[in-house]
Amino acid sequence: MILSRFARPVGARQRSRTAAVQTAAVFVLACLSPTSHAGLEEGRVKAQVCAACHGADGNSVIPGTPSLAGQPRQFIVTALFMFREGRRxxxxxxxxxxxxxxADLNDLAAYFSSQKMAPPAHKTTPERIAEGKAITRAQNCVACHTATLTGQQHIPRIASQRHEYLLSQLRQFRATTRADFDGTMTSATQALSQADIEVLADYLASLAAP
Ligand code: HEC
Ligand code: HEC
Known part of the structure; x- marks a missing residue:
């Protein structure tokens, strides 16, 4: 799915981004090869410095700081790689x-992906939930983030994520100021109004795990 995107004709800016995506994709695949069995226990120890912000079990209690518990392993490795390379x-x-x-990236991803996401800290009205759900269907968010919006492979879980964090990330993707692993999120937000973004953040932050 990722690889097919490399083939389409691209302009110069797109080409350099495509090269970066290729590097990242190759890196992530190397990390996740069957021989690299990342250590949960190593990850737990290495994650102690992360706890102050992301919570001991990966469930953040700080507005604006994302939860990591239950995120797909490949997404965590990709996000850490993007930060380490200065792209994010x-x-x-x-x-x-x-x-x-x-090895640290792998171990940390193994640990946080194995943690259970906490019940949502955010609540909203049934009307907002219905509106949010309709947008995630109409805009195909569910096609990538899955029907339960809990993510897969390099695509993050957005259900039950912190409200302020969802708002800020969606606004930044929309404004093309958030580095984007493969460009799909920047495209996916272009049709959204600021009001849509508020509904989506409200809905997603209140959405419990299935
Ligand atoms: C001082 C606070 C702080 C510490 C300590 C910290 N982080 Fe973060 N982390 C953040 C913030 C804030 C963000 C959101 C950044 C943004 O808005 O782009 C973040 C984002 C992330 C993301 C991206 C999540 C997503 O959903 O996109 C990952 C993965 C992550 N951190 C992992 C870690 C790991 C692993 C450690 C420990 C090695 C760690 N962080 C330590 C504050 C912290
Ligand atoms: C074509 C696939 C695709 C579609 C469609 C898509 N996304 Fe994403 N989304 C991604 C990928 C891949 C990322 C990771 C981007 C990155 O970190 O570089 C992401 C990241 C995000 C993030 C940031 C989460 C975090 O933890 O950092 C949010 C919020 C989000 N998507 C919401 C949405 C919403 C809402 C929609 C529908 C309007 C949507 N996405 C549609 C693939 C998609």
Missing amino acids: KNDQMTPFVEKLSN
Whole structure:
């Protein structure tokens, strides 16, 4: 699915992004090869420095800081890789990933992906839930993030993510200021109004695991 995108004709800006995506994809595939059995226990130990922000079990209680519990392993490795290579930048997050090895990325991803996501901290009205659900169907969010919006492979879980974090990420994708692994999220947000984004963040943050 990712590879087919490399084949389409592209402009110069797109070409450099495509090269970066290729590097990232090759890297992630190498990390996730069957021989690299990332250690859960190693990950648990290495994750202690992350707990202050992301929560001891990967469920964040800090507005604006994402939860990592139950995220697909491949997504966590990809996100950490993007931060480490400076493609995604954040003053709080970047210093903690700069010196991590590939083995660290794997172990941390194994640990956080095996943690259980907590029940949503956010609540909204039945009307907003119906509106949000309709947008995720009409805009095909469910095609990539899955019907339960819990993610797969390199695509993150967005159900029960922190409300402020969802809002800020969607606004940034829409404004083309959030680095985007393969460009699909920037495209997926272009048709959304600011009001749609508010409904989506409200809906997704309140959505429990199936
Ligand atoms: C000082 C607080 C802080 C610490 C410590 C920290 N992070 Fe983060 N992390 C953040 C913030 C804030 C973001 C959101 C950045 C943004 O808005 O793009 C983030 C984002 C992430 C993401 C991307 C999540 C997503 O859904 O896109 C991953 C993965 C991650 N951190 C893993 C880790 C790991 C692993 C550690 C420990 C090695 C760690 N973080 C330590 C604050 C922190
Ligand atoms: C073609 C596949 C695709 C579609 C369609 C899509 N997404 Fe995504 N989405 C992704 C990928 C891949 C990422 C990871 C991007 C990255 O971190 O570089 C992502 C990331 C996100 C994030 C950031 C989450 C985080 O933890 O950092 C949010 C929020 C999100 N998507 C919401 C949506 C919504 C809402 C829709 C529908 C309007 C949607 N997506 C449609 C593939 C898709």
